[in-house]
Amino acid sequence: MTDPQMVMYEEEFNQIQAIVERLVRESNARVVFIIDKNGQLIAAAGETEQLDATSLASLTAGNVAATGGMAKLLRESEFTTQFHEGERQNIHIQLVGNRVILVVIFDNKTSLGLVRLRVKKASEELNRIFEALLAKVRDGAETPFAEITDDDIDNLFND
Amino acid sequence: MSFINYLSREINCKIVYYGPGLCGKTTNLQYIYNKTNPEAKGKMISLATETERTLFFDFLPLALGEIRGFKTRFHLYTVPGQVFYDASRKLILKGVDGVVFVADSQIARTEANIESMENLRTNLAEQGYSLDKLPYVVQYNKRDMPHVAPVEELRALLNPAGVPDFEAVATQGEGVFETLKAVAKLVLTELKRGTK
Ligand SMILES: Nc1nc2c(ncn2[C@@H]2O[C@H](COP(=O)(O)OP(=O)(O)OP(=O)(O)O)[C@@H](O)[C@H]2O)c(=O)[nH]1
Ligand SMILES: [Mg+2]
Numbered sequence: 001m002t003d004p005q006m007v008m009y010e011e012e013f014n015q016i017q018a019i020v021e022r023l024v025r026e027s028n029a030r031v032v033f034i035i036d037k038n039g040q041l042i043a044a045a046g047e048t049e050q051l052d053a054t055s056l057a058s059l060t061a062g063n064v065a066a067t068g069g070m071a072k073l074l075r076e077s078e079f080t081t082q083f084h085e086g087e088r089q090n091i092h093i094q095l096v097g098n099r100v101i102l103v104v105i106f107d108n109k110t111s112l113g114l115v116r117l118r119v120k121k122a123s124e125e126l127n128r129i130f131e132a133l134l135a136k137v138r139d140g141a142e143t144p145f146a147e148i149t150d151d152d153i154d155n156l157f158n159d
Numbered sequence: 160m161s162f163i164n165y166l167s168r169e170i171n172c173k174i175v176y177y178g179p180g181l182c183g184k185t186t187n188l189q190y191i192y193n194k195t196n197p198e199a200k201g202k203m204i205s206l207a208t209e210t211e212r213t214l215f216f217d218f219l220p221l222a223l224g225e226i227r228g229f230k231t232r233f234h235l236y237t238v239p240g241q242v243f244y245d246a247s248r249k250l251i252l253k254g255v256d257g258v259v260f261v262a263d264s265q266i267a268r269t270e271a272n273i274e275s276m277e278n279l280r281t282n283l284a285e286q287g288y289s290l291d292k293l294p295y296v297v298q299y300n301k302r303d304m305p306h307v308a309p310v311e312e313l314r315a316l317l318n319p320a321g322v323p324d325f326e327a328v329a330t331q332g333e334g335v336f337e338t339l340k341a342v343a344k345l346v347l348t349e350l351k352r353g354t355k
Contacts, residue, residue: 006161006162009165040171055202055204058234062215066215069247145163145170148227148347148351153347153351154344
């Protein structure tokens with residue numbers, strides 16, 4: 001496989017979650033979430049109950065993938081930022097370290113300038129955490145799946 | 160590329176339904192969606208044209224159950240089968256853990272099946288994957304249509320490696336869950352093997 005397995009541990013998750021929560025506060029955003037490039041939700045904070053995060057994550061990843069495809073055609077390495085402006089709400093999408101995507105949804109309680117500023121700082125921090133996390137995974141941290149048996153897998157389908 | 164979350168004790172895998180235009184990829188997902196308990200599924204998203212052809216992808220998140228205290232979640236995607244959407248197909252394949260190749264059994268679609276299978280190999284290779292190393296299964300769909308090729312013939316053309324394959328009538332659900340279970344099982348087995 002081309003990419004190492006994405007794994008999330010409690011330690012790194014807590015660091016990531018703290019950054020996401022701080023970003024909601026400091027940028028006055030409605031919701032902030034982080035997804036991987038395949039559309040898996042990693043962390044979220046803010047008014048998350050009102051959102052279908054799984055759907056949003058998959059669509060955002062598709063959007064970023066499509067934009068990345070356009071960049072390739074233009075021989076750009078990547079468009080790292082996207083901004084969608086709505087009547088009441090806006091979405092700011094930032095690619096972090098070419099691996100995860102930081103999404104901020106905000107309304108007129110704040111401004112694009114402030115969101116951009118806070119996102120910049122948060123992405124630098126997030127990038128460091130994900131780098132460390134990946135190094136840990138590459139060094140061969142164990143997974144629970146080493147010990148599962150064929151019976152475990154069969155049992156999943158016996159209903 | 161599956162995603163293991165130790166915190167929520169979840170494992171997420173991505174399965175892609177591939178195949179020529181109109182072979183029934185979207186129909187497979189719709190049937191799965193309609194027959195799954197509400198608590199086991201999320202919303203199905205279809206990015207489609209006005210004539211219901213897939214434009215970018217369909218997406219269906221599904222929970223299959225627990226293994227050793229880990230919830231197994233599968234994200235099912237379909238690609239757009241029409242030839243000119245190739246750029247989009249490549250994007251959907253990124254990070255794939257398992258593939259279902261849906262063939263259209265109608266004799267008239269023989270060439271389209273072969274082309275799509277070759278296209279799948281090419282697009283996987285571009286991303287450093289090989290179909291021979293990836294968990295994958297084949298489905299011969301539309302078995303209810305009047306002019307279909309015999310399964311042995313389809314198998315010789317599309318499944319020389321002899322991976323698990325299934326006859327299906329996706330509109331009636333025949334073979335749909337059998338196909339899904341087979342690929343899910345291969346993906347989990349691969350996960351187990353991939354962990355030294
Ligand atoms: N008779 C019959 N019709 C089927 C079967 N499976 C799908 N269809 C029909 O074939 C048509 C195309 O099905 P889709 O599922 O949209 O095909 P698709 O592979 O998603 O097509 P693209 O999105 O263009 O790639 C629809 O009208 C389906 O109802 C089948 O097993 N038997
Ligand atoms: Mg379709």
